Amino acid sequence: MGLDQLQRSALENAQAAATKAKADADKAKNDAHAALNNPLQARPAAKAAFAAADAAETAADEAKKRAVQYADELEASIKDAKSAAARALRAQINTEVDFESSEKQLRQKTGDLERAQERARDTAKKATDAALPPSMADKLTRLLREEAELTSKRDEADKAYKAAVAEIKQAQDTFDLETKAADETVRCKQGALSKYWYGPTVTDKEKDAKSALEKAAEALKVPDETFQQLQRDLDRAVAERQKYQLGIDARLKLKSEAEKEARKAADALDDLNRDIKTATADVSTLGTKLTGIKAMRANRDQDLADLQKLQGLPQDATDSLQAATEARQKAMELCDAQNLVAERLDADIDSGAVFNNLTAEQTRALKGFNRGGAFGENARRLGPALNNMTEAQFLQKMATETPVAKTKNVGSPLGGQQVMQKWEYDDGTVVRYKPDGDDHSGGLATYSVEVKTNKAKADVGLGGIGFKVDPKGRAVPLGPGDVNNPFPGAPNRGAYRDQVMQLGHRSLA
Amino acid sequence: MAEILFLEPRSGAFDVAEVSRFAAGLGHAVEDAARRNRFAIFADPAEASHFAAARAADLKGQLPYVCLITVEPERVTVSQLCEAAELAFAKQFVKWLLSRYRCSVSDDGGDDLTEAAARSVDELY
Secondary structure, rough: OOHHHHHHHHHHHHHHHHHHHHHHHHHHHHHHHHHHOHHHHHHHHHHHHHHOOOOOOEEEEEEEHHHHHHHHHHHHHHHHHHHHHHHHHHHHHHHHHHHHHHHHHHHHHHHHHHHHHHHHHHHHHHHHHHHHHHHHHHHHHHHOOOHHHHHHHHHHHHHHHHHHHHHHHHHHHHHHHHHHHHHHHHHHHHHHHOOOHHHHHHHHHHHHHHHHHHOOOOOOOHHHHHHHHHHHHHHHHHHHHHHHHHHHHHHHHHHHHOOOOOOOOHHHHHHHHHHHHHHHHHHHHHHHHHHHHHEEEEHHHHHHHHHHHHHHHHHHHHHHHHHHHHHHHHHHHHHHHHHHHHHHHHHHHHHOEEEEEHHHHHHHHHHHHHOOOOOOOOHHHHHHHHOOOOOHHHHHHHHHHOOEEEEEEEEEEOOEEEEEEEEEOOOOOEEEEEOOOOOOOOOOOOEEEEEEEEOOOOOHHHHEEEEEOOOOEEEOOOOOOOOOOOOOOHHHHHHHHHHHHHOOOEEEE | OOOOOEEEOOOOOOOHHHHHHHHHOEEEEEEEEOOOOOOEOOOHHHHHHHHHHHHHHOOOOOOOEEEEEEEEOOEEEEEOOOHHHHHHHHHHHHHHHHHHHEEEEEEEEEEEEEHHHOOOOOOOO
């Protein structure tokens, strides 16, 4: 279940408020740090830091209130979302289990199918191998034809034979009948002969019957031989056919078995295809279901992430508040320290108490400068005039000055060399400009306004310089070694030293 | 006395690791969180701690006016606009470096101090 638009908008607003509060607080902190490094602007910067801290506090408070309010409102719906997500998760687990099981089944059945297909191919090959060779089939056809012809001939011969046999039988019957009649006649005649003699008539009839019988037997001999010959041919053809038939039967049997096996394999294939179709449909259904559940899980994850974000908001707001408070505290401390250090430094510069360890020449020069005469008057003028200028403004201003700039290559803090420019005035004033600045300027160009100890002597470097001049046109020490630092330890001692050095070593924005 | 000394090897290059090790062992040295092999050498441990914390919070802030040593293969820069206690570390460092390497020495005014340094390190101070 996702967050609705209103809630999401509220969440984003609260996040933006918290982020802004944190940024404000960070800015306040940075401003406070910056104030440490810029004594002249310490007070306004600290004020700005206070204002920023106040704004950050207010924004953080607001952000916290809103975040807490929205968190309360949303937590209930998130709770619902969580329980729905839990249910979805359980359903997903079940579905995934089903899905895996179906996929496993599908893989198994696909394997079975491949194996069955392989078996079917083998069987088909065997069936092809077992098929009747064409030459054998032709021979068998020929044999069958021959057998039919022989059978026909044999039947004809048989028929003729039977006819002949019937004829013989009939002749035999006739002969028997005639013989019987003759015998009867003979017997009668013999009986009569004994009384009346008829001998020659009976004997002729008998002779005719005998002759007919012999003729019939003779006639039977030819069909019998033909029949016998045909019978022999037929037996040979049958035997030969039988021989082939056996081979054919064996092959047909093999073919039949192979076909049976192929049918079985095809049936198994059909079954498997059906199973695969079913399993694929199952997988597809489960996939759809899983996609739905994944979407639910994504929604749940989004809800949980929203909840976490929301729960983190009050903490962010608290952090911002804490940062703002710390910034305010820091700003106050720094302001106190800066005020203390800056006020003391200002007074020490005015009184000259800031100096220490000055040489006689330096002391003389300082006195001469402080009298306000011509000595170093350009330095007194340029100190305030050059303050807060950009680099371009500085160069423009110096281009209008009477002395012509001299240049010299000096080491650059950025590596290599930089071209230092120097303007040397008759009144002992020297202005130096370095485009790459020094290690303290953070890459910004720097300049310094200095006064020599002896205006008549050409500048030979710091050895001939009495002091530097600050933005108020006052003399300040050349280096920390010349500073009479009233503070015994950190952090004020360092702050005093750094502030006075920054007054003599100016950075150009 | 020069505010900054530039020391460059007359042949080869500085062993940055060795020179940095020596610099890190001076006084209460703090390696600059914004730039490797740049060390701020403090005489006061409290100020060193204060600087380390402030620098970590704001890398763009200005560096303090103590002894700053920046070690690079072709150049070592010693920024010595500092109080006497820290200047002593700067001098110690320059003396050690010149004892190990033949260097060209110049200052922030562009003056060549090589001969003076060869005669005595004291001439630089």
